Amino acid sequence: MSATFASPDSSAVPLYIIEQDVPDTIPDSARTWADAADFTGGAGATLAVPGPEGGIAMALVGAGSEASRKRSRFDVGSAARSLPAGTYAIQTDLSPARMQEAALGWLLASYDFDRYRKPAKPPAQLIAPASIDAARIEAIAAGEFLTRDLINTPASDMGPDELEQQARDLARQHGADITVTTGDDLLAANFPMIHTVGRASTRAPRLIDLRWGNTGPTLTLVGKGVCFDTGGLNIKPAGSMGLMKKDMGGAATTLGLAHMIMALGLNIRLRLLIPAVENSISGNAFRPQDILTSRKGLTVEINNTDAEGRLVLADALALASEESPDLIVSMATLTGAARVAVGPDLSPFFTDDDTHAEALTASARAVADPVWRLPFHDPYETMIEPGIADLDNAPSGGMAGATTAALFLRRFVDAPYIHFDIYGWNPSAKPARPKGGVGMGARALLDALPKLLNL
Structure with missing residues (x-):
């Protein structure tokens, strides 16, 4: 498996590349x-x-x-994955x-998760077309x-401690700074809800904080790292x-995006925050009807301990x-309501800024x-106000679950903000996406960062 083009x-x-007719x-x-x-x-x-000597003279692929x-x-x-192994060069x-999509798709199709089994047959390799930015695609x-x-x-090998190690490895690779606040130190540092959600697990909760870059606008990514729920x-x-095991898909996606930003050397001051926890069951697990006080001082009534990601x-x-x-972006596998609304192939996002929305849609x-x-939708704010506390983590009624979760998160943000409520999983194999x-x-x-951050 390689994320690089052939020499x-x-x-x-x-x-x-053939469009319908040869x-x-x-x-x-x-x-x-x-x-x-x-x-x-x-x-x-x-x-x-085939060529006259029995080898492959050329290959055709349908567009x-x-x-x-x-x-x-x-x-x-x-x-x-479907052509014989070898090295290929696009002539069309x-x-x-479209050339960028073809080249990126080729690399993405070479992915094979072989940690627990014998690797699949090696994919065919592609020489980078001259018209693309090969380093960017890689x-x-x-x-x-x-x-x-x-x-x-699986969570047995990707708990909060292993997720922290992945962040440390990424920081080391790109010369970034990283600090981690773990266990009861979360209480001393005033992260009470991260501690509450993760305290029932045998693997301590933590907040991972990675920083990179000294110039340019400031971008903070926040990824939900619930390693098992x-x-x-x-x-x-x-x-x-x-x-x-995929409930840390927001953290995984922000780590992947952080790699892209740092590998490309973008003129951005990047911060990545990952609250990494397991939502487990034990004698000290938090309970329905508990009221928590957040870092911001807002109180939260717990009406469902399964709505822990927003906490x-x-x-x-x-x-x-x-x-x-200048911009905060959160990414989370947060609500089933988002999946029901748009299915597994679309990434739903929320923003109050029409310009940001247009830039993202175009990109x-x-x-x-x-x-x-x-x-x-501001009129739904009342749905997350329980009366006994400032906020309700799981409004009853089952209506607008993705929107009420996003509104809940917005209460804690005082900056330009985009929230993604993603699925993070392909239920069945698709081209370049197993x-x-x-x-x-x-x-x-x-792709949208230049417009989002005025780069």
Whole structure:
């Protein structure tokens, strides 16, 4: 598995990207072979064309029709897994955006989570097309691979301490500074809700704080790091607990995005905050009807211990706001309501800034990382006000669950703010995105940063 392109090689197999019909520019012998194989250029279809000596003379990969491309992405890149092993060089002229998608998709398709099994067969390698920024694509792919690895690793090997080590490794790689506040030290440092959610676990809760960069606008990323979520005393049923190793998908995605930013050397002062906990059950677990006092001083009535992600994020967001950064972005696998609203393929986000929303939407389209804006609907504020405390962590009624969670988080932020409520998981394999953990929204954010931060 590699997030890098192959070195230039004069013996590389020519690769032609075909849109529905094999063009006249392809040699007659290849056209004859394609006709015999009934190859029509359907999205993701591949064909190796033999040479006179029995080797591969060229390869064809289908891009599909314009209509089919609206229904899928990275189809060309999926050829990395379907063509024979070897090195390939694209010969077809494509628009910059489509060439970038093809090249990135090729790298993303080479991903294989093989920590617990024998690796899959090596993917075909691609020489970076001359028209793309190869270093940028490689940095993006490496960040995505990091995110996928973290989400795919089970909680037995990816608890708060292992997540901290991943952050430390990333800091060491890029020369960033990192501090971690752990266990009862969270109380002394005034992170009461992070401590409360994580105290029932045998693995201590913690707040990871990474800083990088000395110049430029300030960006603070906050990622939900619930390494496993039983639901606490409001325990989840088995069907809902099965995927809870992915409940740290927000932290995994922000770590991947942080790698992209640092690897590309962007002129940004970056801060990354990850509250890392397990929501477990023991004699000291927090209870329904408990009232917690947050770092910001707001009190929170607990009406469901399974709505814990917003609690740990709230303390981290309050800390982030104390420095008044130019932008705060939180990312979390926060609510099932978001998944029900838009499904597993879209990244829902919330912002009060129309300019930020437009920039994100345009970037998402440009880099094939779809997002969808959901509303900070102010009239729903009353739904998170229980009367006995300032805030309710789980309003009754089941209505607008994603919006009420986002409104809850907004109460702790005093800076320009974007919140992502992502799923972080592919239920079934798709081109360049195998079944399992996946980054969502990070590439759209990376592309939009120049507009979001006036770089």
